[in-house]
Amino acid sequence: MEQIEKLQNEALTKIADCQNNQDLNALRVEYLGKKGPIQNLMKGMKDLTPDQRPAFGQQVNQLKSQIAQAIEEKREALAKKELQEKIESEKIDITLPGRKPVVANLHPLNLVCQELEDLFIGLGYQVIEGDDIVSDEYCFERANIPKDHPARDMQDSLYIDPNWLLRTHTTAIQMEVLEQSAPHLPIKVVCPGKVYRRDDDDATHSHQFMQMEGLVIGEHVTLSDLKGTLEFMARKLFGQDRQIRFRPSFFPFTEPSVEVDVSCHICNGKGCPTCKGTGWIEILGAGEVHPNVLKMAGYDPDKCSGFAFGVGIERVAMLKYGIDDIRHFYTNDMRFMEPFKRFD
């Protein structure tokens, strides 16, 4: 009995002190192997009296499973320790810079253009584009701009020949849409595009810029519908608190014609340098489509009406992002472009 106890103490101590799997395996062979002490004890059972044997056998078996369990536990502990050491050795410097995917972004004008397109698509508008080169007829005549208007002088617009020119406004697209659609109603389109004027490039002028024209024609489309539509647009672009106001103006292709101001998004209408202290910023021109325009396109102005508006994409981008020089848009300086990669 003493022998068993001694063996037990010795084995468990050795197992506890064991530092690696190899030694542990050796201990297993040493104690639990065929030539090991436990096997010897079993062999020695034959020397006992029959009535001593069951109790002894039980004790030896108990010792055997105890040692086996201790070895297994030790094995697990060692594995755990080994893993722990491995993990610790794998420590990295998390402050080193990450591998950033290189992504670029949309040009701010295309960004604004898409934003406008999307908001009007949401209202059921189609997006129609046209050619940069348009006929004098669609650019001017159909827009109710008389032959003797200064813009129609060969010297004032970028003409190719007496009948063709680079469009001076996206209204030219509107005129084509009208004619192609007649006599079908309703029409709901936005027409983005590049336009060209004979202007020297400086901080506020560019011989090339972008506009987006909107046109809605239906049986009963009113000036107040224009106001509601533009209010929606202004709020989407510049924030839900924006107000708009109409000021009377003049365009040959609309009557009544209005200039549209939006309450300043910088100062909330209190007055600041951006709005020149007025609390309002002019963003676009608009109006009810002139009856002559509808007539020329093949519609009966007594049976339908509608509105049109033209917004300058640069103007919106400059206001939205606080850009001070229109030439930035066409130099494609990467330092200028970079901030526009933000999700907005």
Place this chain on the structure above:
Amino acid sequence: MRISRKWLSQYMDISDLSIEELASRITDAGLEVESVESQSQGTNLVIGQVIECTMHPDSDHLHCTKVDVGDEILSIVCGAPNVAKGQKVIVAKPGAKLPGGEIKKGAIRGQESNGMICALFELGVDPHLLTEEQKAGIEVLPESAPVGNTDPLGYLGWDDEILDVALTPNRSDCLAAFNMAKEVGAILDREVKLPSYDQAASQGGPTQLHVSSKTSKCPMFLGKVIGHITIKESPEWMKELLRASGMHSINNVVDISNIVMLETGQPMHFYDKDAIKDLEITVADGFEEGYTALDGVTYDLLPEDIVITNQGKPIGIAGIMGGDDSKILDSTQGLIIECAIFDHVSIRNTARRLNLATESSVRYQKGIEPLAAQKALDRAVQLLVEYADAKEIEETVQFGKTSYEPLTLTSSFAAINDRLGTDFTSDEILNVFRRLDWKPESKGEEFSVQIPSYRTDIEGMADLSEEVIRLIGYDRLPSTLPLMEMTEGKLNAAQRLVRDLRTYLTQHGLQDCITYTLISTKKKDNAILSCGQAIELASPMSEERRYIRTSILPSLLESLAYNQARHIGNVNLYEISDVAAQEGKKVHLAFALSQKLYETRWTQDAIPADFYTGKGLIEELFEQIGVQSKRVGFVENKMDTEHFHPYRSCEIQIDHKTVGLLGEIHPSYAAECEVSSAILCELELDALMDVKKSKVKFVPISKYPSVQRDLAFVIDRQLPVENVVKVIEKQGRLDKEMVIRDVEVFDVYQGEHMDPSKKSVALSIRFQSDKKTLKEDEINSLFTSIIDHIQKECDAILRS
């Protein structure tokens, strides 16, 4: 248009309104007041009399004065050369705020000075309106000026306030003060009393005057002889009105012509009767000669210019400026009045070419109402009789006539409200036309209005609706959304493709750019994948902007050079844009890669900007668009080896048709563009939009395992690896099923230990069937056959 409080006050009472209130009311109604100016400024001013004036002891130009200002006597040191004892002057007392600052008590070179004797320009008066004498010294008031009067500027009539109104092109009628007054009256809802001058010119005895026109550009000409006039100074009111309009007073007669022009909008010209031989005036064109106008400058006339002639010789440039030899002098005894209608486009062209924007030419260019000539003549005769002793008035001579017909418009209240989306009552609408003095009459649901001759912009109901809303006020306009049939908001297929391309390219690190459509001859000549014969502008603004571009890359390279010159990193650019040529419009996509598309230096990972990066972008792009890879070809560049490195570029083909060019920039062209090496691509997007695309379709995933075999061999250096791949793929059929699923090139080596004319290529082939697990011997037999064929067909030597 400049209109002042004094001008308007002649016709209506506006004394209760500040100039700012007036400006805002006018602006709200559509005539934008751009600025409000005071003719002069200054507080704490008083009329004084110089009672003592001595030289300053320590100065050779200053005077020490004592000035009686009524309630006290001020010592003032004055620097003006014209100051003298006895003069009545304008004194700014201590505390006065002048445009140049505040006046304080003090001493000038030791002498007490408690105020300032003022010149008009020191009180903010525009020097252009002052005489040389006035600009050189203090203002000397008339002897009758009351000492102690605290409003010297008002006393002198320099106290007007001026509105500078920007007129929209449809409202040039408001260039006439009479019409502007009617407009302001309508805006303010006030009664407007204009002078009555109707028929004033209908008097007159027989005349010898003969007027005519040889050009259609002068459809009407009114002439009238005033046999006797007296030249003298104009009355104060006339001088003040001219001043408020930024004009000088010359003498009563010249001033009358100007005042009438300002009142009616009709420029008129007065000739010295004695300078017009045989009393004959003919309007003509077709002159090509130098002509000296009344400003003393000689102008070169061209045949298209309208000219006023006498006996076949020019005496004036019609509508712009008269001649020197027939101008009104102090000695002038009698006049011939010219009041004519000239073609506004012709006047515009001439005035612009000669760089002569006169009050007259500006009015002609903007268009003058049809009845203005007659009104102006009537008013001029009236004023000449009253202020220039006009006598020996002869009857009016008229050439041609106006085509004016009075206009009455009829509309309904419902039509107006329908257009505006408002619910104004009939009374509200009628009230607008009453304010406009259009004599509205209503009959049930309809009403009619009489349109005055000067409102040539009013044609129909739409114009009436605008008058209603602008005069009632846009703040009354409701805000609604159109109620109509549902419409589908959408982009078309081409627009969606452009959006997808933009997303794809920006997500791969290429920056979206926009460059100019108009380019120089040099850029035009360097077009890459040009869409045709470039279109030239009829009259370009500059050499830089002469042609419409036929390709994007030359412009994109300019942006690249710009960024590189500034040492800006990550310059990989693309642009999608229309290009146009005589053959028509196309949509192009171009990109230029100059920097690693991706790099983390400390980990040494990078995607270089080389041919294969460019090619990979295109390959993946085509795959995403749905162009099957077997239809796409990257073939030897035979099209453009001027801009591309001939051995590092290719033509991109779809179904054997070239749709794009891709490759490394030619070193010479790179130097010309001042860029370092770059990978360029120009692609015709129309081709991608038109190409038949494979549909997105589910492909069953094979249940059977795939097997990979590697293979390395040496081939001729010039042999394209693609040829070897094709040979391999041809051997890929087992029981009619294509079991080669993928051939991947994993190594290409040429260099050390290698015959310079050879290269080593290593490939990995993946076999898989959808029908069964491939057996070892089946794969072996396929593999052997592959090796046989590449050895035979590609002259390859197997390495492993």
